[in-house]
Amino acid sequence: MNHSSTLMHGGKILANALVRQGVEFAFGVPGESFLPLLDGLVDHDSKLRFITCRQEGGASYMAEAYAKLTGKPGVLMVTRGPGAANALIGVHTAYQDSTPMVLLIGQVGTDMVGREAFQEMDYRKVYSECAKWVGSIDRADRIDEYISHAFHLAQSGRKGPVVLALPEDVLFAQAHEHPSPKAQIISPGLDQALFSKAMQALAKAERGMILAGGGSWTKDACDALKHWANREGVPVATSFRSQDLIDNHDPCFAGDLGIAANPALVKRVQEADVLLVIGERLGEMTTGGYTILSVPKPALTLIHVLPSPDELGRVYAADYALACSPEAFCFALTNVTMGKQHKPERMHAVHKDYLAFSQPNSIPGDVQLSEIVAKLANELPRNAILTNGAGNFAAWLHRFYPYGGFKTQLAPANGSMGYGLPAAIAAKLVDPQRVVVAFCGDGDFMMNCQELATALRYQAQPIVLIINNGMYGTIRMHQEREFKSRVSGTELTNPDFVRFAESFSMPGYRVERTEQFASALQAALNSSRGAIIEIVIDPEAISPSKRLSDLGRPS
Numbered sequence: 219m220n221h222s223s224t225l226m227h228g229g230k231i232l233a234n235a236l237v238r239q240g241v242e243f244a245f246g247v248p249g250e251s252f253l254p255l256l257d258g259l260v261d262h263d264s265k266l267r268f269i270t271c272r273q274e275g276g277a278s279y280m281a282e283a284y285a286k287l288t289g290k291p292g293v294l295m296v297t298r299g300p301g302a303a304n305a306l307i308g309v310h311t312a313y314q315d316s317t318p319m320v321l322l323i324g325q326v327g328t329d330m331v332g333r334e335a336f337q338e339m340d341y342r343k344v345y346s347e348c349a350k351w352v353g354s355i356d357r358a359d360r361i362d363e364y365i366s367h368a369f370h371l372a373q374s375g376r377k378g379p380v381v382l383a384l385p386e387d388v389l390f391a392q393a394h395e396h397p398s399p400k401a402q403i404i405s406p407g408l409d410q411a412l413f414s415k416a417m418q419a420l421a422k423a424e425r426g427m428i429l430a431g432g433g434s435w436t437k438d439a440c441d442a443l444k445h446w447a448n449r450e451g452v453p454v455a456t457s458f459r460s461q462d463l464i465d466n467h468d469p470c471f472a473g474d475l476g477i478a479a480n481p482a483l484v485k486r487v488q489e490a491d492v493l494l495v496i497g498e499r500l501g502e503m504t505t506g507g508y509t510i511l512s513v514p515k516p517a518l519t520l521i522h523v524l525p526s527p528d529e530l531g532r533v534y535a536a537d538y539a540l541a542c543s544p545e546a547f548c549f550a551l552t553n554v555t556m557g558k559q560h561k562p563e564r565m566h567a568v569h570k571d572y573l574a575f576s577q578p579n580s581i582p583g584d585v586q587l588s589e590i591v592a593k594l595a596n597e598l599p600r601n602a603i604l605t606n607g608a609g610n611f612a613a614w615l616h617r618f619y620p621y622g623g624f625k626t627q628l629a630p631a632n633g634s635m636g637y638g639l640p641a642a643i644a645a646k647l648v649d650p651q652r653v654v655v656a657f658c659g660d661g662d663f664m665m666n667c668q669e670l671a672t673a674l675r676y677q678a679q680p681i682v683l684i685i686n687n688g689m690y691g692t693i694r695m696h697q698e699r700e701f702k703s704r705v706s707g708t709e710l711t712n713p714d715f716v717r718f719a720e721s722f723s724m725p726g727y728r729v730e731r732t733e734q735f736a737s738a739l740q741a742a743l744n745s746s747r748g749a750i751i752e753i754v755i756d757p758e759a760i761s762p763s764k765r766l767s768d769l770g771r772p773s
């Protein structure tokens with residue numbers, strides 16, 4: 219086997235291997251379990267920056283968001299048991315959102331494994347439900363091989379997280395490098411015969427629709443889809459939190475099939491005769507709990523395109539199931555022409571449905587959140603990145619903000635709280651000049667607010683909007699529905715967010731009336747240190763379309 223003549227410790231071999239994979243950032247919290255790796259990074263500081271975070275949960279979200287934004291694997295480094303436990307949240311997000319990630323975890327020495335030594339965990343068990351693969355590098359002379367495998371696997375087929383344990387003695391051991399080249403992204407080719415049959419079915423459609431979503435898209439794929447859809451007059455809906463695959467101003471954009479989707483869009487999908495689904499698994503949130511399309515065989519012709527054959531046929535029995543990347547598929551789509559029975563005007567009618575649904579509406583209280591989101595849309599550049607975590611507050615963003623196209627949305631399709639702030643920090647690290655806005659709930663923001671210190675340290679401070687209703691509103695909503703006015707465990711006590719912002723050297727503003735937002739946003743946009751804008755909404759405004767007290771009434 220080829221190897222370098224110089225002996226070096228495992229941590230250095232590992233750091234070199236990561237640089238060869240093109241890793242620019244590693245997010246993490248240090249631990250005594252991987253000191254040689256930290257040492258190995260010292261020589262690469264200009265190429266590969268270790269971003270020292272304040273909690274592994276925040277770090278794991280940053281790694282996930284970095285990967286979502288750049289398409290490159292997010293790298294996360296954490297310590298043994300406690301670090302591994304904290305990191306799980308972002309690994310789960312990467313798994314459900316099909317985001318490539320490589321998680322490197324310290325491990326007890328190979329001479330102690332299996333004794334339940336200090337902080338020992340069996341990562342194969344811990345991550346068995348949410349990683350594509352869990353390995354342990356048990357020999358320093360095989361580090362390069364393991365890293366190559368991990369980076370290939372994270373990016374192949376349905377992308378996702380892989381986990382590598384780093385036993386302490388292996389990191390300290392002296393060995394030779396066996397350099398591997400950068401991993402290639404391998405995706406199965408298009409089955410031409412099946413593609414032709416599927417496209418004949420599509421071309422015959424009278425009410426054809428496209429649903430695009432999932433984690434494997436490239437800008438070229440999105441552009442190809444947008445051009446084809448406009449040329450042929452076929453509406454394109456997006457799945458839950460994949461809303462930026464098509465510029466929402468584009469005439470082919472039909473809206474998103476997420477939580478509380480536009481009823482008109484749901485009807486359009488159900489009335490379609492051919493539905494072409496590209497890159498989207500057809501998960502619970504996108505299918506309205508598997509009701510919009512009936513399981514296993516929807517009452518339409520289903521063409522399902524996914525990057526991995528493993529997911530096809532899992533829930534829905536497609537008429538044509540194609541294992542192929544969105545890019546290869548969308549490029550091939552360019553040659554398809556819809557038949558004469560197809561009415562291209564329908565695309566404009568569907569876009570009109572979307573425009574009508576996204577017009578600001580009225581909610582109780584002095585703050586009209588839909589108008590604030592409309593103001594954001596007017597003031598932010600089209601390439602601004604909007605991030606969010608989970609909670610009812612996000613419904614206003616998804617419904618009323620017209621995303622500007624490819625990579626303007628970073629949001630967890632697994633509905634994981636606390637994502638918005640770390641994701642926004644990662645986006646600022648990748649592109650400091652870009653306007654990045656984290657749209658958070660009061661519950662959601664506080665889950666990772668400690669990462670404001672990370673943002674301060676690396677001058678990666680975004681604009682943070684905190685929608686404050688003094689509660690875990692989403693859960694309260696479900697509580698009112700199920701247990702009528704019996705409130706339990708959903709009320710919150712919050713800090714003074716303005717002073718909180720100032721303690722991280724960021725300006726803070728409090729908005730209690732709609733008209734106060736414009737000047738706060740202007741000041742935030744002019745700030746070089748980001749800002750926090752707390753937006754106090756009436757708890758009665760439990761969602762864009764529901765009053766809290768209406769839910770509590772006996773039905």
Ligand SMILES: Cc1ncc(C[n+]2csc(CCOP(=O)(O)OP(=O)(O)O)c2C)c(N)n1
Nearest residue numbers: 609610611635659660661662689690691692
């Ligand atoms: C990590 C995590 N914990 C718990 C939940 C369950 N959950 C979903 S939404 C929500 C409340 C969100 O509260 P907040 O951020 O204040 O938003 P609101 O619903 O009030 O707008 C909770 C607790 C979750 N999705 N993720």
Ligand SMILES: [Mg+2]
Nearest residue numbers: 659660689691
């Ligand atoms: Mg809240």
